[in-house]
Amino acid sequence: MAEKGITVKKNENFSEWYTQVIQKAELADYTGVSGCIVFRPYYYAVWEKIMDLVNARIKKYSVKNAYFPLFIPESLLIKEEEHVEGFAPEVAWVTHAGKTKLNEKLAIRPTSEAIMYDSFSKWIRSWRDLPLKINQWSNVVRWEFKHPVPFLRTREFLFNEGHTVFATEKESLKEQDWVIEMYRYICEDYLGIYSMIGRKTEKEKFAGAVFSVSLEHFMPNGKAIQGPIFHHDGQKFAKAYDVTFLNKNEKKEYAWQNTWAISSRMLGVLIYSHGDDKGLVLPPKVAPNKCVLVPILIKGKEKNVLKKCKDLNRNLKKFDCIFDDSDYSAGWKFNQWEMKGVPVRIEVGPKDVEKKQVVLVRRDTGEKLFVKESEMVKKIEELLLDIQNNLYKRSKKMALDNMVDVKDTKELKKAIKDKKLAKAFWCGDQGCEEMMKDQTGGAKILNMPLNQPKKFGKCVYCGKDGKHLAYIAKSY
C-alpha cells in the first residue's frame, strides 16, 4: 500500500502528478526495461472491462477472435512498402535463440498485418469465404525512442486488432460505421472521455492504409491524444500479400480490407481526463470496485459499527464494494481509496449506527450525503449514474471550452501557445500542413471531423480556398 497521498497539483506539475498517481494508486510499475511497464491488477481490470466490451460488440458483427504468432520473418514484413517504412525504425528484432544465431532475423509484431494476411491469402479461395472477420488481442512492440510515458507511450502495449476482408469496396467501407460507434461508445459512454471523430490527413494516416478515421481526445494540459482508430486499406495489402478470391464468375479479384484497434493507451487517457489532485477518478461503469465501505471506529464502540458494516456489506456485493476493515486509520483509508478513484465512499460511525443512516461521499465532487440505511442501495445506484454522466459532461465541456476558431497563422500560433485546440480550415496541401507544424512548434492536424461544414473558409496557412475543417493541437 502507498504511504502518502499525491504531493503535487495536477495543474502545476502535470507530469510529476501523473507519475505519482500511477505509482501511488498502484496502477502501473516501472521495470528494468525502459518503456515496458507492469499493468497492475487494480488497473488491469479496467483493460479487461474494455476487452469485454469489444468482445461483446464484435460478436454481434460476427467477428471471431484468433491468435497469430508474435514473430514475423523479415522477408514477410517488408512485402508492403509503405507499411514497413512506417514501422522499420521501431521494430525489435530477435536474432538469437539460446546461443544459436537464427538464419533469418524475426520481427516482434509491431502490428499483425504481415503475418495475418499471409494466412488470409491461403484461407480465402472464393467469394464463399468472404467476409472474413478476425480479431486478435495482442501485445505488440514498437521501440519508440522518444521519452516513454506509462500507458501513453510504451514500447510494449496491448490492443485489439480487427482485421476484416470483404469482396467489395462498398461492404468494406460500410464497416466503418459500427466500428467507430463501438469505439465511441467505449470511450464516451464507459470511459467518459469526449471524443473528436474524424479522418486523418494523408500524412498522419496509418502506414499502408488508404485512409484512417480516428477518435482524438483533448487533455487538460492542452495536448491531444489519438485514441482508437479505423483504417480502410482498400486493396493495398491485398496486392502486397496476394489476398484474392474467385468471384461468382470464377474471376480472380483482390479483396478489400480494414483494420481497427483500441489500445491500452486509453488507460493513460483515462487518468489524464478525470484524475484530480487527490489521484485517480474512475467512471463507475469501468471501476473494478464501485464503492468502498469504511467503518469509523471510536474506542469502545467498534463492535456495533463493525457489526453494522458487515450487515450493510451483504447488500453491496453487486457494487463489488470493498469493505476496508484493515487496521489503518479512517483518514488513511479515505486518502487511499480516493487516490485509487473509487466512485463512492460509504462511511459508518457510531452516530450513524444510532441514526440508522450512512454517509455517502462522491469521488468526483467530494459531495457528502446523509442517507437512511434502507435507502442506501438505491441512492448509490443513483450516484453512480450521476457520477458517470458528470465525468463525461466535464470532459466534453473541457474540450469544447478549449476549442478556438482560428483564421490565420497568427491566431493559430496564439491558440497553440495558449494550449488550446484550434479549429481551422485547410487547403489540403501537405506543404501547408508541414508549415503549420513548424510555425507552432509541433502542433499537427489531429483529424478532420466526419461532419464537415457545407462552406469552407480560407486555409489557415496559405490563405487559399479551404477544403477541410481540421482540428489542430499538440499531440502525444
Add this chain to the structure above:
Amino acid sequence: MAEKGITVKKNENFSEWYTQVIQKAELADYTGVSGCIVFRPYYYAVWEKIMDLVNARIKKYSVKNAYFPLFIPESLLIKEEEHVEGFAPEVAWVTHAGKTKLNEKLAIRPTSEAIMYDSFSKWIRSWRDLPLKINQWSNVVRWEFKHPVPFLRTREFLFNEGHTVFATEKESLKEQDWVIEMYRYICEDYLGIYSMIGRKTEKEKFAGAVFSVSLEHFMPNGKAIQGPIFHHDGQKFAKAYDVTFLNKNEKKEYAWQNTWAISSRMLGVLIYSHGDDKGLVLPPKVAPNKCVLVPILIKGKEKNVLKKCKDLNRNLKKFDCIFDDSDYSAGWKFNQWEMKGVPVRIEVGPKDVEKKQVVLVRRDTGEKLFVKESEMVKKIEELLLDIQNNLYKRSKKMALDNMVDVKDTKELKKAIKDKKLAKAFWCGDQGCEEMMKDQTGGAKILNMPLNQPKKFGKCVYCGKDGKHLAYIAKSY
C-alpha cells in the same frame, strides 16, 4: 473450407492423421516461422473457454489478473541459477531495435518468474500485503530445437501463469488443493480427458521449484503428455529476487511462493484424446457450436425443408447451432462438420418434415436417432450430456486398459515396447531413474500419484526397497 476428409487412419499413421485434422478442420495454420502456429478462430474459441473457466475459478480464490512485460533483461533472468539453467538454451533474444544495437540483450519471457518477482519484491513490505495472488495470460517463447508439433510443442505458446506469495509455508502448501482441483475439473469435466495426478521427480520438476505436481494424460498412441502443473517454490525464488516481508514482530522474513499453469498444449491433447478417423471430436461443454442443422434438399421440395429448418433453428440458439444452408451437398456438409467435431448433427429432409421429426446423429458414436420435432431440444440436451460423459469414460478406460504393473526391468521394457503405461515401484534414486530411461529407449517417470499405497514393492530397476509408486511411459 477444406476440400477432402481425413485420408489416413488414426491408428495407422498417427502423425499424418494429426496434421490432417489440424489443417482440414481449420484448427491451426503453419507460418513462416517454424514452430509458431496460428490458432484459428474455431479452435481458439476452445482456448477462450479454458480461459473463462480459469478466470471464474481464480476469482473465487481472490487471484487477480495483471500484465507484466514480454521482455526480461538478461541480468534479471539469471538471478535464480537453476531457473536460468533450465531455460537458457531455449531463450529467444532481442538484440536490436530498428538499426540500433541494445545495450543489454532482452529475453522474451519463457515464463515470468524473473520479471514478476522483481516487482513483487518492491510491492510487498509487510504481512499486510500478503497473500499476493497474481495471474497472467501470457504468450511465452521457448525455442525448442526438437521437431515442433502444432499445439503440443510450439516455440510460442499461450498459458496462464498463477504466481502467489504467502507469509507461511503452510498457507502456500494448502493452495495446491484448489489449484489442482481446478485443473482436474477443466481437464476431466470439460475437456473429457482422464488425468493422472501426482508429484514429479526431482529430475523432472520445474527449474527452480521445490516440488511440482502435474496432471499427466495418456494418449492412444502410447505416449503420455504433461498437462497443467502446480509448482511449490518454497523460498527459493524469494531468496533470489528478495521477496521479503516484515512479519507481525517487525522481523524480515522470506515469503513462500507457488506458480501454476495450464497451456495451449491442452488443445493438442484434446485432438489426440478424442479425435477419430473422421477428424476432431469435441466435448459438448467446450464445443463452440454444439450442433449443426443440415437441410436435406431434394429437387422441388427445397422450400418446405428450408422453411422448417428456419423454424427449428429458432429453438437452437442456445446450442450456438450452425444452420448450414450453403450450396454444398448434404454429404459434403456431413463430412465437413464431422471433421470439425460438432457434437450433434440435425438432419431434416422432406420425409422428416412430413412426419414432424428430425434425425439426430451423435458425433462420438455415429448413432442415429429419429426424434419428434417437439422433443428435439430436450433430446439434444440429453445427447450432449451423454456425449460429454461418454468421451471422458472412453478416455479413462483407454488409460486404465493400458496400465500395466511391472516388477522388474524386463517387464518394464516390454510394457514400454508394447506402448503401455507402466506402474512401478521406485527406490527414489536418480541413478535408477536415469537407467530406466536408458533401458526403455526414453520412457520416463511421469509422476508419482498423490495417493501412494501404504506398502511398497521393490524398485523396478535396482530391486532395493521401493519408496514411491510411479507412472512410467514415453512422453512428449
